[in-house]
Amino acid sequence: MKGAAVSRWGVARKRLVYGLFGAGVLVLAGFMINQALNTSLVYFILPNEYAQQPSQYEDRRIRLGGLVAPESVRFDDLDLQLTFLVTDGIESYPVQHVGAPPELFRENAGVVIEGRFDEGVFVSDNLLIKHSEVYEAPADGHIDIEALRESLQ
């Protein structure tokens, strides 16, 4: 039964080729996934967390959460430049955003902004208003960090 032996050998060789090919594809896929995950992971932080380790978030896209600081909002309707301070009660940073303030944007509103820090200024390209019933902006200026974080999630 020479034919059978040859075909069995053929099958074994084919399996080996498929196996190696499959393993190669898996390694490549793993590498690609790892690469893609590393570059597109966006951290959600509050201003005080940034203040602790600014270098960690250098040149990284982040989502910064906080409240719109009172009396900090400026909007230039000709250039469509919106600037304000985002604060968590501990630290605050100036924010630059191109575009009109959204409908529900107001002082003490919870916001999540997406973008990067550039020399101490957060340059945002996406501004989300978080209107949450869980967290009410404080009257006395004291902000509960954990409650704020939860409400912005």
Add this chain to the structure above:
Amino acid sequence: MLSLGTLGSGAVMLALALAVYAVVAGTLGAVRRDARLQTSARLTALAVFIAATTAVLVMQAALLTDDFSVKYVAEHSRIESPTWVKVVTLWAALEGSVLLWAWLLTAYTAVLAVTAPNTVMRPWALVVMQVVQVFFLSVVALAANPFIVLANPPLDGPGANPLLQNHWMMAVHPVLMYLGFVGLTVPFAFAMAALITRRPGTEWMRLTRRWTLLGWGFLSAAIVSGGWWSYEVLGWGGYWAWDPVENVSILPWFTATAFLHSIQVQERRRMLKAWNLLLIVLTFSLTLLGTFLIRSGVVSSVHAFGDGPVGPFFLTFFVIVSLVSISLVVWRWDQVRDRADLDAVVSREGAFLGVNVLFLAMAFAVLLGTVFPLFVEATTGARVTVGAPFFDAITLPIWMLVLLLMGVGPLLPWRRAETQTLRANLIVMTVAFLIALALAFAFGMRNTYPLLTVGLAGWNLASVGLLLAGAIVPRARITGRSIGQVFTRYAFEQKRRVGSMVVHLGVIVIALGIAGSGGYRVDQQIRLPYGERVPFQGYELQALRPFSEQVAGRASVGVEVAVFQDGREVGVLTPRINRFGTSQMTVPTPSVRYTAGHDLYLALAGAVDPQQDFVIIRAVQSPLITWIWIGGAIIVLGTAYALSPGERPLRRRVGAESTAGAEA
């Protein structure tokens, strides 16, 4: 007096009790081969359906009569809402959605109980369907009962989620989704029945072929209509953001698409038995896992379905289903192990296998990206999101390979390709690829993926042309009939084949729409002083006047914007902000001018202030985006054509059963 709430709860309880009885009777009947018990279980399926239908009707009655003593109505409905909103409020929130899902499941089970051919598998398949039914009905009864009676009913409710009220598409999309999920439960049930009855041949997939296709078609329609809803409602001019809710809807679609292709390999070559079983298990369990992920609040989403009590139920059922079904496969390993082997990689089955691997890879990557934030938070405490760039980076190259294989696969014969024909075909397709590529380049396209997509569209069109020519020209030559006559006959006789060609055509159309709108979108905010014409992408936009509008349950504020092209007015768009009932939430509602070449999409960027002499809008121009919706319609048509009854499948069915019998 019997309240609607009590009546509804009663109907759900009755349905649950009957479903439990059906499982017990069905199992006993199947084990003992007792025909009377089996019939009893089958008839009970009808009774369960009637009880569940009663529950749905009671909920509709409560919604339409504004009976706020029913908790679900009190929490999600409102007197002044229009009637259609009240009707669709059934699936506007968690409890109602689960009720709808359960009801559709009872409907499918009842249809199956009546129409499924009387085989050894039928009793077991019905038992599996009824087990799933028991799960859903107990979620309705125990964790998410919409019929809870309130002791102090409010006078009015807040109304349905504004985002859902804002577009009629919401009346359609969830129903399509559940029809898809439930449709894919049928092949799962038969797969389990095949394992239990030791018949892991092709019989179970032949019996459920139509159900699989039906479920897949509904799921595809649901995903496209969901994209359209996002586009028309969410106001950022896009349709897909790789949000967890979107991701979990496409996961079962990936595996179901793989399944749809790999079952053909088993039908023709008796290969991939275990693979097919695992794929359908995966498809069904992904619908459960997805529901767990988005309904339990473990992953956050812009669609904000929020936390619900049903999470643990779905997670538990997911774990049970996965464990039991995989154990079944392992237990029957000796029978599901493949004995045949791939003869050559360059063959129809080789291409199908390749496309399977690609779809599974996409499913894996998308699932990973969706749950990855959970791992990071669990291990480091950091809160992260995985951005759209990850999903694009992984899925775009895979999609290119899928499109490549989509052109080659159908042209390859089973077993082994003849090199000569293959080479001739590939030359034609490559020429078409290059011509399309050159055309796109000449039109100014420079981005890699859009260019490749256009090239691959040419490749695929050539492939469809070759397929049709190969099928029709020889027949015309032999019979002496005209090409038109032969084509009509072919299209009538080969419904599955022609249907699949149409579906593939729809996929190409969608791919082109994604390439255009994804690669060449222009999105910018513009200040429009009233009365002035401001240029945007070859248009001129002129804000005419602000307006406000009050209709039942809805207040809108917006702006009329005249659109000019070449100095001629081509239309007026009315982007607005809607507010529903007493809800604080405002819904910016875009206004879109649809054309074949591109869409002009205007949304209000901020508040409309009557004191201002200008308004700021977000203007988006998306090339070819309409073709995504048209492609979706083509896919639905192709699926419907493949499903439509004809003479030939009937004849084949008889042959199929006799061969399946011989195999067993």
